[in-house]
Amino acid sequence: MNNLLDLLISTLTQGLVYALLSYGVYITYKILDFPDLTVDGSFPLGAAVTAVMMTSGFNAWLTLPASLLAGALAGLITGIIHVRFKVRDLLAGIITMTALFSINLQIAGSNLIVDRNTATIFTSPVVEKILGSTSLITRKLVVSLIIVLLAKVVLDLYFKTKSGLLLRAVGDNSVLVTSLAKDKGTVKIIGLVISNALVALSGSIVCHEQRAFSSTMGTGQVVFGLATVIIGATLFQKFDIIKGTTAALIGSIAYKAVMQLAISLGLPANLLKLITAVLFLAILIFGNYQKKNAGRIIQKGSSHA
Amino acid sequence: MKKILAVLTAATLILTAAGCAGQDKTKKIGISQFGEHASLDNCREGFLQGLQDAGLKENEDYTVSYQNAGFDTAIATQIAQNFSANNVDLMCAIATPSATAAYAAAEDKDIPVIFTAITDPVEAKLDSGNVTGTSDKLPVEAQLELIRTMQPDAETIGILYTTSEPNSVSAIAEYEQKAPDYGFTIEALGVTSQSEVTLALDSLIAKDVDCFSNLTDNNVVGVLSSVLEKTNEANIPVYGSEVEQVKIGCVAAAGIDYFKLGQQTGQMAAKILKGEAKASDMDYETISEYSIYINSDSAAELGIDVPAAIADKAIEAADA
Structure with missing residues (x-):
């Protein structure tokens, strides 16, 4: 039964590591109603910064704030392009994402590998001291769990602050924000900064986990993020108390679990994505069916999905 | 749930x-x-x-x-x-x-x-x-030698590659280093995605390269058929890097057998x-051995006479 346990741990870890990206997409897509394509660039950006720092001998933990900062900068750029230069939201993201592809290659040189002798956040002395002789996959699980929960708590607290409430107001009712004499553009920029910082952090941790940066690792991450946010929201629409961040977290884990299930079932390799798409469709239909059964009326009117 | x-x-x-x-x-x-x-x-x-x-x-x-x-x-x-x-x-x-x-x-x-x-x-x-x-790893020198024998008057070799593929980047470096020994200059043009390949190809054709050498670059190989369509129209031979590429229409290749x-x-x-x-x-x-592959149909179409020295040891890859 060890096999199963290992598989569950690994899959859970994947879900957690990518959940940070889902938080980011949750902020832009669900809260700001901003389809932000910067993600495909800011995710590998975090990995590029991390890989370069690791290979040049920086402490593994320093890569986390550095990636956060780099991602924040990427979000800032998209924000400024959109808000100050009045470029449409999709296009603003595309511009930054495209630029980041080159920038990432400039930062990392080319695809970059961190060798096994370099300590990652999972094998750093601190972690070894605390977790002792546990297996590496357990350490990966524990460390990513702590980071992801920490990020969640901080985010949830932030949403309750004045700035956080304004952020949520911009997406729902931007007129209200203006009537409060607040600049909704600035609020949007703040949202993009936080979102992309989280996405880059996710990229950084994936880089620690894989010991590798590849310039194409960002491709399709936006789609992944959107899928997880929507799956999470669908699964939990009956439960009003569940926070958006929790839903995104579960969405991410569910996505990775479905992928792993498809792999484990030994489904024909070329059909993997098609089967995944069918499974997701099933989840979404199941969710809608549940909603109808409960006889609930969608009150929020124009749902984003 | x-x-x-x-x-x-x-x-x-x-x-x-x-x-x-x-x-x-x-x-x-x-x-x-x-x-x-x-x-x-x-x-x-x-x-x-x-x-x-x-x-x-x-x-x-x-x-x-x-x-x-x-x-x-x-x-x-x-x-x-x-x-x-x-x-x-x-x-x-x-x-x-x-x-x-x-x-x-x-x-x-x-x-x-x-x-x-x-x-x-x-x-x-x-x-x-x-x-x-x-x-x-590609046998770059063998490829250069092959091109020299097939086209004694050729001066420039065009190469398309993807900047994010490390394999291609290191191959380009080797090409540029060794090309002068065989009297060639390399016109390499990097792309970042598959959709840019055609644009880059047009630009190299406009530069009047004498031939193309193709790497094992995933992006470029993915659209090799359409690349060959254009180069055939412009009457420029393309050399491949392994047998599959010669099968679909590259003139010849010094390549490894996967x-x-x-x-x-x-x-x-x-x-x-x-x-x-x-x-x-x-x-x-x-792999130390490499083979010379040739596509006689493509060579005939481009009007290239395959020298006997190559025809003798080459493996025919064109469809029978």
Whole structure:
């Protein structure tokens, strides 16, 4: 039964590591109603910064704030392009994402590998001291769990602050924000900064986990993020108390679990994505069916999905 | 949600139970291939042949579980973790992203990883540790010599490549370094995605290159047919880097045979499975042999007379 346990741990870890990206997409897509394509660039950006720092001998933990900062900068750029230069939201993201592809290659040189002798956040002395002789996959699980929960708590607290409430107001009712004499553009920029910082952090941790940066690792991450946010929201629409961040977290884990299930079932390799798409469709239909059964009326009117 | 979890758990339990039922002596091999494309498929088939060449029998001595990631690094990661969780005795990784993922997933249990179709194992940090395999480095000098013999008057060689593919970048460096020895200058043009290949191609054709040399660049190889359509129209020969490219219309190639490369890898894997050697003690191998492939149809179409020196030793790759 060890096999199963290992598989569950690994899959859970994947879900957690990518959940940070889902938080980011949750902020832009669900809260700001901003389809932000910067993600495909800011995710590998975090990995590029991390890989370069690791290979040049920086402490593994320093890569986390550095990636956060780099991602924040990427979000800032998209924000400024959109808000100050009045470029449409999709296009603003595309511009930054495209630029980041080159920038990432400039930062990392080319695809970059961190060798096994370099300590990652999972094998750093601190972690070894605390977790002792546990297996590496357990350490990966524990460390990513702590980071992801920490990020969640901080985010949830932030949403309750004045700035956080304004952020949520911009997406729902931007007129209200203006009537409060607040600049909704600035609020949007703040949202993009936080979102992309989280996405880059996710990229950084994936880089620690894989010991590798590849310039194409960002491709399709936006789609992944959107899928997880929507799956999470669908699964939990009956439960009003569940926070958006929790839903995104579960969405991410569910996505990775479905992928792993498809792999484990030994489904024909070329059909993997098609089967995944069918499974997701099933989840979404199941969710809608549940909603109808409960006889609930969608009150929020124009749902984003 | 509980229902879904229950279904997931049940499904995994059944799978694991099925996995446990195998005999103890049979070794489990997990093959993780980055995506489906002719050269990589040849590698895999060669690998399986190599195991049999070494006297191992499928289902008796070993079982194979094959997965491909559809060129998605995140899936490659999950495939490798699946193999690790199922305690395979050996992971075979085809192409660099799958190899990095396999090596990362194998770190914990120290499962031996054997790779193939990696140009530069040193660059990929796969040259030490419980990992070994074969490299598919291009025989650049042989290719330059081939082009010189086929086109004695040619001066410039155009090369299209993807800037984010390390294999291509290192090949370009070698081309630029060695081209002057054969009296060539290289006009290399980098692209970042497949959609830019055609644009870059137009730009190189406009520069009047005498011929093109094609690498094993995934992006460019993916649209090679349409590249050939244009170059044929412009009457510029394209040289390939392996047999599959010559089959679809490149004039000639000095290239390695991916099936043979896989075969060599399979034989190395057999040594590890039999306990004769450890991956950590084995150096990675480069295929030293290369073959000259030729497509007479393409050559005739472009009006190139194939010199006897080449025609004699070349393998015909055009459809019979």
